[in-house]
Amino acid sequence: MELDALMLSRIQFGFTMAFHIIFPAFTIGLAAFLVRLEAQWLWTRNPMYRVLYRFWVKAFAVSFGLGVVSGIVMSYQLGTNWSVYSDFTGNVLGPLIQYEVITAFFLEAGFLGIMLFGWDRVGDRLHFLSTCMVSLGTLISAFWILSANSWMQTPAGFTIENGRAVATDWWQVIFNPSFPIRYAHMVLGCFLTTAFAVAGMAAWMILRARKEPPAKVQGARVSLSMAMWFAVIFTPIQIFVGDSHGLAVLKHQPTKLAAIEANWDRQANMPLLLFAIPNMEAERNDFEIGIPKLGSFILTHDFSGVVPGLKDVTPDKRPPVWPVFYSFRIMVAIGMAMLLLSLWSLWLRRKGTLFTNRAFLTCAMLMTPSGFGAVIFGWFTAEIGRQPYIVYGLLKTADAHSPLTAQAVTTSLIAFIIAYAIIFGFGSYYLAKLLRKGPEPFEPSVPGDHVGRKPKRPLSALDEQLEARAT
DSSP: OOOOOHHHHHHHHHHHHHHHHHHHHHHHHHHHHHHHHHHHHHHOHHHHHHHHHHHHHHHHHHHHHHHEEEHHHHHHHHTTTTTTHHHHHHHHHHHHHHHHHIIIIIHHHHHHHHHHOOOOTSSSHHHHHHHHHHHHHHHHHHHHHHHHHHHHSSOOOOEEEEEEESOOOHHHHHHHHHHHHHHHHHHHHHHHHHHHHHHHHHHHHHGGGGGHHHHHHHHHHHHHHHHHHHHHHHHHHHHHHHHHHHHHHHHHHHHHHHEEEEEESEEEOOOOEEEEEEEEETEEEEEEOOOOOHHHHHSSSSSTTTTTTGSSSSSOOOOHHHHHHHHHHHHHHHHHHHHHHHHHHHHHHHOOOOTTTTHHHHHHHTTTTHHHHHHHHHHHHHHHHTTTEEETTTEGGGGSSOOOOOHHHHHHHHHHHHHHHHOOOOOHHHHHHHHHHHOOOOOOOOTTTTOOOOOTTHHHHHHHHHHHHHO
């Protein structure tokens, strides 16, 4: 592997993308979690939900800011390092990115300030609306970004004019063949990322219960319970969606599927490889551990189903096998661990020991970063599996690069590493410190005591003085 300008640019984009993707994966799910917390607060007026909201909204603010910063860096790289790609896809993908800014980013920016700083300044309904709009904005943002990325995987609704892709049917461009299932898979992945992150932090707080106020531990128990309920419901759904996604890959990107399974020859009755050592030079696997016929059944829902092989195409059209093969299996292993922990929590909940079983709490704590790992390795599978194309079947990555020198890319890569180490180092430190502190203790409400927000009016201070004098 030669570290030329092309390879360095790919490393640089992969580096910045790996940093960026973890923040939207967390904030998309966390925004929905905040909606749920505030809805519970409005419904029950239990101050515990208000305290939990104000705790997790701080984590949301930090993560959202880091996500915006890292996203801006990525967009600039498309013009500096991938100018040929930008020129080829600009007429199609440019509007999609613009729609994301107009619909999602403006919506989030318009209501984020109220959500973060309006708790004591606006009424309950307006603040809840702001939280809902920010959450909706994150989903709309994911919609347009996944639409653009899916078009690169399964391009549709376009024609080539003067060496450039030009949209002929925007409906087909936006809702390209792989988009619906990839969008559902990604959003569920974001929700599960947040669920296990919240559950892990809550489990850690419960394990430290002897050093914490009882009220704070109660908040941790509620957070753990809500997160695990979500995991119990949506982890099986995510597995089903993932299976449907695999069928779509088989149909639209057979070479990627062959790399995922390290399958060299087209065959029926293909085994499910649990482990293998792919050898791209010899076009075979040096070592395999598999279950006979199960691979064909999972991939085609037929034990005798035919699965495509890497030898169906010439070597120059094959993706690197080993990173795709191993990334996919790590992602699946994490998903299975999520399912097992979810079922374990259901069993312990029935026994009434969900909050006291130290083994479960320890495992939940260790699973805190699991969602981030699944998202990143899933992204590795999708993007590396698309190689050698940057736009599947149309434009190769090697042909999409800007005319840059290796020295120039090396300089920018080093600058990015230093800047990210400083910015994200401090940001991550602050976030970890915030999470370590945990939510503030709260006083349980008493009958007749309506704790809530009151809108700040211009003469509110005078009203409070008059009320004080009257009493």
